[in-house]
Each structure stands twice: as structure tokens, then as C-alpha cells.
Amino acid sequence: MAGERRIGEVILAVDQISLSFGGVRALENVSFDVRRGEIRAIIGPNGAGKSSMLNVINGFYHPQEGRITFKGQTRTQMRTHEAAEQGIARTFQNIALFKGMSTLDNLMTGRNLKMKVNFLLQALHVGPARREEIAHREFVERIIDFLEIQAVRKVPVGRLPYGLQKRVELGRALAAEPDLLLLDEPMAGMNSEEKEDMCRFILDVNEEFGTTIVLIEHDMGVVMDISDRVVVLDYGRLLADGSPDEVRRDQAVIDAYLGAVHD
């Protein structure tokens, strides 16, 4: 599947990350890396620390220990704004859209950091600000076409069905033209047809724009199909790391999953 795509150097490396909330150890000494252009899956049972890992990467959580290297720059923690500026975009496990706003406006917020025109001009909405807005609008319309959500462009996203909301959320992340896209269970709660669509979008994004993707997913079939390498977390610890085939045959992984069979 990943035959002719080009997988490059390491774009993100997390090193010995430990994170706890009071007594709860969410992550313990977790290290792995992500290469430019690849689709990297994070799997593991409920509460394994998968979402926490994404939150560490985009700066929502600040680990007590460890280092994060992104695009060659090493730090002990990311800051949210910095992460966004450096090209990290994400979606959330529990959809976090701007519910009162239209699909179009939601995607436009994704362009926020690309807007260069002076704050005051923006407020006045004149000249260059107006031209810039139009250019961004065109970009967003292309994403809307790509995700096939033209029909709901003007609909407040709070009214959209769940599957479409997930798609709009992906669109908002794509609008930022990210170098690294973090997807937290993009297919959870979808029927098989919606899942297939979502898989196709993820693969297309990866292939056409070369976007690096880190993806959390519970559906093993999907994970094995679309990912290049897989990280397995269990109780906050790294259990295995390798190609889908390697991970599938790993005894520790089999045990963990047999011990905790779930949805």
C-alpha cells in the first residue's frame, strides 16, 4: 500500500515521556519516533494513554519528564500555540468543533495562523484584509470539495450528523496545511461505509499532500490496512513498536489484547 510514497527523515521524536495526574500514571517512559510522510498508528486498550500522548505532542499536557523533538528542535514540553505555529494540527476524540458556526467558518478558523494581515486592518475588513480573506476562502473551498461536504457548507455544524462532524473536524485540521496531523479516533462510532470514506480521505491526504499522520484507532482492520508503523501502549507503557505485521505477531500485544477484549 505504501509502495511508491516517499518516507523521509524523523519529523517527531518523543523521548522517555512520563506524565501523571496526581496518582495516575498516564504515560511512563514512552519513546518512539515518526517519520516524514508516514502514517503512524497508536493503539492500545482503553485508558492506555493514547490520547494523553497526542495531548503531550500538541502541548495540551505537559509531561513531568522527557523530551520532544519536532523538526529538529528539542524541548521538554510543547506549547499549544507554538505547536500550531510549527505545523501540528489535530482532531479530538470527542469532537471539538465550533458548534454554532457553519462548516465553512469552522474550516476558516483553521486558516487562522495563515492570516498575515495586520490585526487592525482585519478588524476594519478593508483592502488587503479583504483580498486575503478571499484567497483563504478559495483554499477552504478546495478542502470542502475534497471532503465532499459541499452540501453542508452553510449549516451550523452542531446540527450535522456525527459522521459528518468528524469529517468537518478533519477539514478544519487540513485547512491549516499541517506538516503533522494528529487524529484521535477519527472513525470511532461510524458505520462501515462512513469508515471506508474516512479511510480513503486519510490515505488521500497522506498521498497527495505528503502529510505525516499520527492516528489513534481501535479498529484493528483499519490500523493494519492503512498504517506504516504501529505503536502499542498499555497502562501508559510502550508495549511494542513496529510494522503492522510485527506488532500483530508480538506475544506481549496478543496477551494484552486477549486480556482486554473490547469494542
Added chain:
Amino acid sequence: MEMLRALTYGPLVEMWEYPIFLAEVALNGLLTGVMYSLVALGFVLIFKASGVFNFAQGVMVLFSALSLVGLMEHGVPVWAALVLTVVIMVVLAMVIERVMLRPLVNQDPIILFMSTIGLTFFLEGFGETIWGSNVKRLDVGIPDAPLDIGGVLVSTFDLWAAAIGATMVVVLAIFFQKTPIGRALRAVADDHQAALSVGIPLRTIWVVVWSVAGMVALVAGIMWGSKSGVQFSLSLIALKALPVLILGGFTSVPGAIIGGLIIGVGEKVAEVYWGPAVGGAIENWFAYVLALLFLLFRPQGLFGERIIERV
């Protein structure tokens, strides 16, 4: 019998028979309503964008009006005083963000609420220390003369005030709906985390929102101050903003505006028509009784979002 009539349908008959007088009363109430709307609007903006219930909104009205009058008393021309007051309100917003919001981010709403009570006392004391505590006359040159429109007597000042209030609302609506900053503001109001994830700078947004609330307060302060002088009681209109918010819903901008107008007109009409029968002072409690009824039967207000938790 006479008593019963005056308490119930009597006033309605009167309204029907003298519609011009009713129109005058309603118009009079409408102006007060615009004031309430503006104060409530300031509340809603801040509540939506920073989740803070800003107890200090009323005193911000006082503070801005005090600054304006103070500057004018020092011989600064009206237009320059206006510009300077706007600058003062923006600086105030920056200071509030730096010393209040930033250190208290992620604290319980009640803690932020209490910090705004602190802000209230500070602004009150600070304002009076700088500008003095005597009642001041404010005259920014809005003409005030009676005007006869189809038999209804209105003051040109009221018309100006209504026009300015309406303009303010339209400008804000355009700002929020059509500009990138407005979009960012709405995004923050909708979902903090998601807004952060797309790189919207929360702190800048807070400064903008508190500045806008400061300017709304200034407009309210100018209107009210021109009518009845700039004095401490100015900050008390904030107490009327609470029932307005309950009526309109805490998160709804149109709700704040319409709620303010309803209460402004409602209390004036009730006072004039039913007041004599109950010995007056309806104006003082009308808003609260109305709010109480809403709390009982429609707690989310006219336009507020129903609170739904998805688990």
C-alpha cells in the same frame, strides 16, 4: 370594585383609548432598555469568550464615564477625551488580562467571579480617587429638544441615544460575523481547546473582548451620564442587567438586546399604568419578578442554548 378595575383591565382600556400616551411611555422605556441592553451585552461578550461572569461590568460603565468627564473637566476637547477614554479602556483590558485572567486561567468560575468583585471595588475606588466623587455633569453635545412626531412627543436626545445604541449593535454584529477576528472570537466562545488547537491566541482574544466590553460600557456611560449626571449610582444599572440576562440567556447577544428592551419598556409601562393602583415603585421590582418567572418556566432564557450534556 374600582380598585379591582385599576389593578386589572382598567389600564388596558386606557392604553386603547390614548395610544399616543402609550407610545410616549413605551418610547421612554425603550431608552432605558437600550441602556440595559448595552450593559447586558458587555456581560454576554465576556461570558461567552472567557467564561467569566463579570460582576464589574456596571462599574466599568461608571469608570469610563468618570474618565471621560474627568478629562473634559481638565480642558480636553470632547473628541480627544473620547479617544483617550477608549485608550484607557483598552489599557484596562490589557491589565485585567495580565493580572487577573492569565494567572487565574483554568480556575473555577466562582474564583474568577470573585476576582471580578475585587475588580469592582478597585475600579470604584480608583476612579473616585483620580476623578473625585462628586456628581458630574456630562455634556458631549448631543442635542436635547422635544420633537413632535405624529403627535407623539420625543426628545431628540432619546432618538440619538437609540440611534447610537442601534449603530453600536450593528457594528458589533458585523464585526463578529464578518471579520476574521470576530470569527476567532466566536470560536473561542464556542470551544477553548479547539480554538487553541488551531492556534488562536487566547490572550489576545481576551484583551479584544474586554476592550469591546469597555467600549460598550463607555457608550452606556455617556448616555446615562448625559441624562442624569455621572455618579456612583451609574454602576447600579448593572443590577438590572442580571434579570436582563436571565430573560435573554447568558450566552445570547440578541437575547441581551431584546431582553434589555423588554425590561426597559415593560417596567415603564407597568409603572405608569399599574403603579398608581399599587402605590408605585413597580419599576424597582418588575425586572426581578419577570426574571423569577423565567427561571421557573424557561431557565435557559429566550435565546440561550439549552444545556445538554453528551456523555
